[in-house]
Amino acid sequence: MALTRQGRRSGRPGVRAALVFLIPLAVFYGTFYLYSFWFLISTSFLKTDITQSNSTFVGLQNYELVLSHDLFWTALFNTFAFSIVAIIAGLTIAFFLAVVLATRPRGSRFLYAIFLLPSLMPMSLVASVFAVMLESRFGFVNEGLRAIGLGGLAQRWLVDPTLAWGSVAMIFVYVIGLPIMYYTADLATMNVSLIEAAVVDGAGARQLLRFILYPALSGARRTIMTAVPLMGFRAFEIVFLSTGGGPAGRTEIAGTYLYTFATSGTNVGYVSAASVIVLAIALLIAILQLHRQHRADRRAAQ
Amino acid sequence: MKLLVARRSDAILLGVMLFVMAGLWMVPIISALNRSLVFNGTDNYVKILTEPTAGVTIYQTYLNSSIIAAGHAFLVVTVSSLAGFAFSKLWLPGMNWLYYVVVVCLAVPATAVIVPLFHTLKSLGLLDSYWAVILPETALTLPFGVLLMRNYFDSLPNDYMEAAMIDGASIRQVFRFVYLPMARPAAINLGVLCVMWSFQDFLLPLLFITKPELTTASMAVSTFKQYLSFTPDNIGKYNASLVLLAIPALILVIAGQRFIRQGLTSGGIKE
Numbered sequence: 206m207a208l209t210r211q212g213r214r215s216g217r218p219g220v221r222a223a224l225v226f227l228i229p230l231a232v233f234y235g236t237f238y239l240y241s242f243w244f245l246i247s248t249s250f251l252k253t254d255i256t257q258s259n260s261t262f263v264g265l266q267n268y269e270l271v272l273s274h275d276l277f278w279t280a281l282f283n284t285f286a287f288s289i290v291a292i293i294a295g296l297t298i299a300f301f302l303a304v305v306l307a308t309r310p311r312g313s314r315f316l317y318a319i320f321l322l323p324s325l326m327p328m329s330l331v332a333s334v335f336a337v338m339l340e341s342r343f344g345f346v347n348e349g350l351r352a353i354g355l356g357g358l359a360q361r362w363l364v365d366p367t368l369a370w371g372s373v374a375m376i377f378v379y380v381i382g383l384p385i386m387y388y389t390a391d392l393a394t395m396n397v398s399l400i401e402a403a404v405v406d407g408a409g410a411r412q413l414l415r416f417i418l419y420p421a422l423s424g425a426r427r428t429i430m431t432a433v434p435l436m437g438f439r440a441f442e443i444v445f446l447s448t449g450g451g452p453a454g455r456t457e458i459a460g461t462y463l464y465t466f467a468t469s470g471t472n473v474g475y476v477s478a479a480s481v482i483v484l485a486i487a488l489l490i491a492i493l494q495l496h497r498q499h500r501a502d503r504r505a506a507q
Numbered sequence: 508m509k510l511l512v513a514r515r516s517d518a519i520l521l522g523v524m525l526f527v528m529a530g531l532w533m534v535p536i537i538s539a540l541n542r543s544l545v546f547n548g549t550d551n552y553v554k555i556l557t558e559p560t561a562g563v564t565i566y567q568t569y570l571n572s573s574i575i576a577a578g579h580a581f582l583v584v585t586v587s588s589l590a591g592f593a594f595s596k597l598w599l600p601g602m603n604w605l606y607y608v609v610v611v612c613l614a615v616p617a618t619a620v621i622v623p624l625f626h627t628l629k630s631l632g633l634l635d636s637y638w639a640v641i642l643p644e645t646a647l648t649l650p651f652g653v654l655l656m657r658n659y660f661d662s663l664p665n666d667y668m669e670a671a672m673i674d675g676a677s678i679r680q681v682f683r684f685v686y687l688p689m690a691r692p693a694a695i696n697l698g699v700l701c702v703m704w705s706f707q708d709f710l711l712p713l714l715f716i717t718k719p720e721l722t723t724a725s726m727a728v729s730t731f732k733q734y735l736s737f738t739p740d741n742i743g744k745y746n747a748s749l750v751l752l753a754i755p756a757l758i759l760v761i762a763g764q765r766f767i768r769q770g771l772t773s774g775g776i777k778e
Contacts, residue, residue: 219597219598222597223593223598223599226589226590226592227593229589230653233586233649234612234646237620237643237647238612238615238646240623245619245620245623301524305521305524306525308511310522319529319532320529320532322757323532325703325756325767326757327707328707330725333732333749334539337542337742337749343545343739344538345538345541346534346538386768386771409517410512410517411517414511438614439616441616441617441618441709441710442709446729459618461618464618464621464710467618480619480620484616487616487619488611488614488615491611495611
């Protein structure tokens with residue numbers, strides 16, 4: 206077995222074995238990532254339809270069109286805004302729920318299920334349930350309001366421009382299970398003696414939350430702030446099945462925007478340019494996060 | 508943690524807040540259950556369970572989702588174990604750099620690659636088959652899989668490698684008989700997560716499957732909706748179908764919750 210110099214020094218064997226183990230991964234990455242990126246970049250300079258039989262080179266025109274489309278900017282804005290809603294809910298509501306549930310109140314197993322399970326269900330299902338629940342004529346919410354004599358409060362939850370945005374944001378808050386899981390995992394490894402000492406000194410729940418638990422759970426907090434920002438880019442189903450991006454593009458996100466143009470199939474060059482921009486943004490966020498994490502790891506190792 | 512509610516007033520206040528929030532979180536669940544019984548009562552369920560909806564029975568959608576989930580889980584676990592092992596225990600020039608390139612693809616949203624995926628699957632002749640969902644799903648899960656497996660292999664000592672090599676074992680044997688068995692917990696976590704994500708996947712089946720008999724459970728929420736349209740009579744049936752479509756995912760998540768929790772909290776994000 207030929208060991209390379211570097212390999213021998215670190216006790217790691219050589220190049221050939223590494224290549225063999227990486228072949229299956231390379232096949233998948235080549236077919237689905239590299240080809241896709243190459244396709245999108247090269248097509249983004251063309252004006253072409255789905256069959257690509259009739260293409261003309263148009264330079265940066267597609268990019269100009271995308272960047273001058275107001276709806277594209279709305280979609281990007283909403284992608285980040287909904288992510289921020291999810292992060293805020295994660296840092297506040299999930300923090301509170303995880304801590305209170307960790308006190309093991311009566312029925313805590315059932316309560317964990319209520320808060321965790323919806324997040325592990327298909328998002329398409331959750332969004333569909335919200336859509337029928339908020340439907341204005343026969344939806345559970347409006348019928349419920351009418352039944353208790355508050356019919357005046359019945360609203361067109363998914364159709365009214367302002368309410369629709371709030372309704373979608375509500376779904377992002379509803380799927381809060383992951384942050385709860387991170388906090389719960391962090392709580393399980395926490396040093397309890399701090400809390401004991403604080404209680405002996407007369408601290409109440411509010412002081413414990415504020416001065417002991419909040420600082421102690423910084424690990425989970427970091428994880429949430431790293432894991433959730435990209436959520437907006439993946440939340441296609443949430444918007445697609447509740448408002449469909451409407452009314453008039455008010456709740457459009459990057460995913461629904463790209464889906465609409467990709468499936469209408471008019472100018473594939475246009476979709477490709479939009480996809481390249483969205484991909485660049487998502488990848489940039491990921492690179493910045495990896496970079497930060499890498500630095501933090503190095504600092505921890507020293 | 509009991510100490511948090513050492514004071515009685517705190518216990519009551521927190522208890523009330525928890526109770527209110529649990530009530531709010533249950534509204535969608537109650538809504539689906541309540542609406543599923545409107546107009547025709549339990550007949551809504553009987554109809555969905557006995558008659559095909561939009562050209563497919565509900566059992567077939569369960570089966571389709573399961574087949575896709577199994578294929579997806581098998582491929583991701585296999586490819587990620589091999590690659591994770593290589594990234595952790597083997598050496599190649601630029602290996603770390605390559606690893607970051609692989610992991611950064613975690614950020615690629617499926618919606619951004621719809622058109623190229625369509626082209627690739629079409630030229631491979633795979634459209635409208637289970638593979639049209641399994642293969643792109645695998646590609647999209649692989650960055651996470653590699654991350655999880657490499658982290659796990661990193662936690663296993665390198666000593667076994669050297670010891671086995673001195674005894675004349677090949678790298679393939681060291682992997683197969685030493686490290687892979689030790690990595691079983693991580694592989695199981697990853698496999699269960701893959702099954703769960705497969706059951707959640709909506710976009711890929713929606714795009715690449717048009718044959719009604721290949722409909723998956725998660726995409727049925729949309730095909731059933733178009734088929735049942737919003738007449739009062741159908742609202743009950745549609746809600747009943749939503750409840751029934753939740754069942755396989757629910758069973759899976761409850762049965763595999765330990766693995767899902769471990770996979771998502773310990774393995775995924777490196778602390």
